[in-house]
Amino acid sequence: MIKVASYNIHKSVGLDRLRRPERILDVLTEIDADIVGLQEADRRFGDRVSALPIQMIADYSDYVAVPVGARPDSIGWHGNAILVRKGTEILTHARIDLPTLEPRGAVLAEIRINGIRLRVVTMHLDLSGLWRRKQARAIVAALDERHPLPTILMGDLNEWRRESGCLHDFGRHYRFAPTGKSFHAQRPVARLDRIMADPSLHFSGCGVHHSVRARHASDHLPIWARVETA
Numbered sequence: 072m073i074k075v076a077s078y079n080i081h082k083s084v085g086l087d088r089l090r091r092p093e094r095i096l097d098v099l100t101e102i103d104a105d106i107v108g109l110q111e112a113d114r115r116f117g118d119r120v121s122a123l124p125i126q127m128i129a130d131y132s133d134y135v136a137v138p139v140g141a142r143p144d145s146i147g148w149h150g151n152a153i154l155v156r157k158g159t160e161i162l163t164h165a166r167i168d169l170p171t172l173e174p175r176g177a178v179l180a181e182i183r184i185n186g187i188r189l190r191v192v193t194m195h196l197d198l199s200g201l202w203r204r205k206q207a208r209a210i211v212a213a214l215d216e217r218h219p220l221p222t223i224l225m226g227d228l229n230e231w232r233r234e235s236g237c238l239h240d241f242g243r244h245y246r247f248a249p250t251g252k253s254f255h256a257q258r259p260v261a262r263l264d265r266i267m268a269d270p271s272l273h274f275s276g277c278g279v280h281h282s283v284r285a286r287h288a289s290d291h292l293p294i295w296a297r298v299e300t301a
Contacts, residue, residue, distance in 0.1 A: 072275060073185060076104035077193065077225035077264050078293035082111050082150075083122040085288050086257065092123045094288040096132050102280050102295055105156045105184055107134065108193030108225040112152040113145050120144040123152075133157055137164050139178040149176035151193050151226070159184045167213045169206040171197055177210055181220060187300065189272075190217070194226035200236050203229060207237035211244055223298060224267040227291065231261055238265075245269055248277040248296040256285065256292050266296045273301050 078099070083092040099107060113119045119142055128134055128146070134154040136146040138161075146152040148166045155161065160183040167177040177194035194210060196203045207228075214222060224245060230236050238247070245267035252259035259279065266277065277296035285292050 073106065073187065073298050074104045074295060075106045075108070075191070075223055075225060075266060075298060076102050076280070076293050076295040077108045077266055079110040079195070079227045079264060079289060079291035080112060080122065081289040081291065082114060086290065087287065090122070091288070092127055093131070094284060095123055096127065098280070098282065098285045098288050098293060099132060099134070099154070101282055101284065102293055104295055105159070106182070106191055107154040108191065109147065109152040109154065110193065110195040110227045111150045112147040113150050121146045128154070137161055137178070137180040139164050139166060139180070141166070148178050149174050149195065151176060151178045151195055153178060153180050153191055153193055155180070155182055155184065162188070167192070167210055169209050171202055171206065172199075173197065175206065177226070187221070189221040189223065190214075192222065192224040194224070194228070196226070196228050196230070196237060198229055203237040204240055207240040211240065221271045221300065222269045223272065225265065227263055228265050229263055231263070241267055246274070248274045250277045250294040250296065251279040253279050253292040253294050254290065256287070256290050259292060264291060264294045266294060268298055271301050272298050275299050
């Protein structure tokens, strides 16, 4: 069994408008996932350094960042990053280009953890429904071109509708974990954040992480799921 989590960390800026990455690490410690997909993990302007400093991750967490960053001192690409528990074997990693009018992307890693080899993808899709669908199809197509491997996808899909839009495009190939509403952190009304898996995997539990820290550390609540081979 593997526990995964997805978290839009809002560049480590909490609801008090203070940038405090240590709060994000505290929340991740509470969740205690084996793999974490992050969105908005880098600063937006300038050198776009990590909003969750690499050295802080190393010193104060049980995680290492998959090296998908395109810039020095960055753990992500277009804000998307993957953390894995220390000791996890990172086999390969890549970036997935997405069709878009604004900077968007997805990243993937193939890893071996708890004796299981699997692929993990994290993403942050567009605000526009039309572009979200194009991006979902691009991700599915990119994965279809790779060798078969149990695959988990997660991220902020920005999809407010329950079943249509990009959910329909992903749903043709992957199962959704019924995690619940994660946005806004103070009063969750939408399931913008999602975790999906291919049919070779199944979910044995899932949810939204509601804690005092999580309700203040970002504008999104983190979601989690336990995944097992079918």
